Amino acid sequence: MTDITSRPSIEAEKTPEPVSLAKPEQPVDQAERASGPRRRVRIDSLRRVFIDVRQKPTYRFTVRHGAYVWGGARILTRRGWEARTTAVHARMMRIAEASGNEELLRTWEQRAYAYRFARHKRRMDLLQMAMNAPRAMASAAMGFGGLLLMLGIMLAVYNHDVRDVLAPTNAVIEFVGWVAFLAGVIWEPLLYSLPVLALGGAWAVGKNQKTAPTWALPADTGEQGVIPDENAILRALGKLSIPQLNAAIKEGWQPRWVQPTTRLGNGYHTQLQLPMGVTVEMVNAKKNVLAHNLMRKPVETWPTEPPNMPGVLDLWVADQGSLNGPVPDWPLLHEGTTDYFKGVPVAVSQRGEPIIGKLMAANWIVGGIMGSGKTSIVVSLLLGAILDPLVIAEVYVMAANVDYDPLRPRLRNLVKGDDPEELRAALDALRGLANEVTERGKLLEELGGESTKLTRELALKDPRMRPKVVVFDECHELFMNKEYGKEAAELAIRVMKKARKVGITLIWVTVSPTADSIPRDVTRNTSHRVAFAVGDQVANDGLLGSGKYKAGIRATELVPGQDVGTAVTYGFTSKPFEIIRSHYVQRDAERGIDEVTPVVERAMALYEGGPADAPAFAPVDHLADIAAVLGHETKMLTLDVLRGLQDRNAVEYGSWSFRDLRSVLDDAGHGEYKTGGKMHVSLDRILDAIAAREDDLDDEGGTEE
Ligand SMILES: Nc1ncnc2c1ncn2[C@@H]1O[C@H](COP(=O)(O)OP(=O)(O)OP(=O)(O)O)[C@@H](O)[C@H]1O
Secondary structure: OHHHHHOOOHHHHHOOOOOOOOOOOHHHHHHHHHHHHHHHHHHHHHHHHHHHHHHOHHHHHHHHHHHHHHHHHHHHHHHHHHHHOOHHHHHHHHHHHHOOOHHHHHHHHHHHHHHHHHHHHHHHHHHHHHHHHHHHHHHHHHHHHHHHHHHHHHHHHHHOOHHHHHHHHHHHHHHHHHHHHHHHHHHHHHHHHHHHHHHHHHHHHHHHHOOOOHHHOOOOOOOOOOOOOHHHHHHHHHOOOOHHHHHHHHOOOOOEEEEEEEEEOOEEEEEEEOOOOOOHHHHHHOHHHHHHHOOOOHHHEEEEOOOOOOOEEEEEEEOOOOOOOOOOOOOOOOOOOOEOOOEEEEEEEOOOOEEEEOOOOOOEEEEOOOOOOHHHHHHHHHHHHHOOOOOEEEEEEOOOOOOOHHHHHHOOEEEEOOOHHHHHHHHHHHHHHHHHHHHHHHHHHHHHOOOOOOOHHHHHHOHHHOOEEEEEEOOHHHHOOOOOHHHHHHHHHHHHHHHHHHOEEEEEEEOOOOOOOOOHHHHHOOOEEEEOOOOOHHHHHHHHOOOOOOOOOOHHHOOOOOOOOEEEEEOOOOOOOEEEEEOOOOEEOOOOEEOHHHHHHHHHHHHHOOOOOOOOOOOOOHHHHHHHHHOOOOEEEHHHHHHHHHHHOHHHHOOOOHHHHHHHHHHOOOOOOEEOOEEEEEHHHHHHHHHHHHHHHHHHHHHHO
């Protein structure tokens, strides 16, 4: 058909066609058909030109920098406008109104009112100043002129030359002339460079805020993270595959933003009300997907439910990689002392704020898999504690471990090992503590007056009230021991309940924080809970408290070997949880690094040069003390010996009971010694035991040689 019309045949020319009155259709069709594809071709090629041209570096460079200047100027204008008006207040009020948050709305209304009031006052002050200015300037000029004249007169009198009367005035006029000359020189270049400076400023702001189109931005900005603002959060929530949430979104659910997204530390914080049928727990069950949707690692995404806001999703999203940067040095590494009653620095929060580990009225539990950083944080805590010369520190490690060895000079007790004697020593320590808390409680009543808990003044007043920090590392060994476990658990709970007010801090460290290995009541009564990387939900809740895993407070997110020194904690701040990154006081024998020993040396110097009534730091010799109490008495009632010991060294024996004395006597081979049916201590037997011990020591020395 097309051929016939386009190339009319010779016959057709010869035989005229019958004339038709109908509208010829064919050419119109053809035109339409021809224009369709052609237009499409034109749009395609146009689009291609646009897309292709974007690939050209010069074009992208020009657009990028142009957009920086334009965007920067826009931002600066907006900032200027917002700074001088109530635009921000109005915007925040609109957000608060849209989200139905009346409290926030009222707050912003009040702020807007206060702002307007202050602005009005400022303007009125300015107006007043402008009105008063001529008079003030005139009187200032007159005063200044008079002063110059007076100076001139004094000069003239002094120099006996009347021409000096005007000398100061002339000098000032000359100075003003110079200033005017300088201003004249500078003014012109300044005037010309002003637009360039303004453009540069706008460009810098635009570049900082990345105001260029995405395709024009340099490919390697490393800026792959999204800001988890309201839109991003909604998008991320919508892709969690939670049917109830999806249904709500489909029905047009608009969340109530309890707290719009704001910058908080190294991350962003948002709170929103979830729709009906969707719990925070359900969101938490999909935490990994949520983290992925927000382009974060699970450990950087923290959806929780605030304790007093049921149904509200509190979302804190850390900046990408904010867990990877180095932690600053321990603040007390090179200098400084501490106060037990104020706490010591142990870590920084994920937001970069310092975390102070409380010691007074606090008990700690520290757990995590092997090599996650448990001992290191406890060592920092202990180092901090001993930088207070008042503190008595003891460590019981129920494993072969050299981590605490450098602290030995300043520790009153360092027991290491998991043999029955070491476990017994730890149990004895708990028994001693159980008596000590009672004794201290009584003393507090006597000495404390109004004070319901130990204070520094009281601790200074009475050596029996010195604050004490006791570490039980690998404590599951003790609690799981068939012979001692039950008693240890009972004692631990008893001590912890009373220790708060009397200045005793217990620190439990374990690799296995389960209900079998740590009694529930020990965890329950612990104020500071530190969970480094743990293997599962049981260990997580064993450390942080039951239900924490479901609530999204999970140390299981920490990657072993990668997040060493990072822990999820409870009790450090008023927040439901806190991620901390502990300071690390390094000690690595292989690499010849030892930062611990110098701190211990400082602590020793402090301790020895400390208050006059500080107990002398020497290992206590129980037998020698008993002998000293007996003096020249050949025998003495055990009860009197105990009292004598307590008078002699209150710190050491203040908490001793009859059982402790009995155990020392048994170990020394003193045996039962009764007169008149009452238990006595015999001087001869004690002296024999001391002599035998010294013989043993001599023998040991001989063998070594
Ligand atoms: N805060 C930290 N920063 C950097 N590295 C750390 C930190 N804490 C610990 N480490 C590294 O991890 C190693 C193991 O730490 P640590 O001994 O404290 O772990 P742990 O949990 O007590 O292990 P284990 O249960 O085996 O005793 C340390 O030797 C150190 O190299």
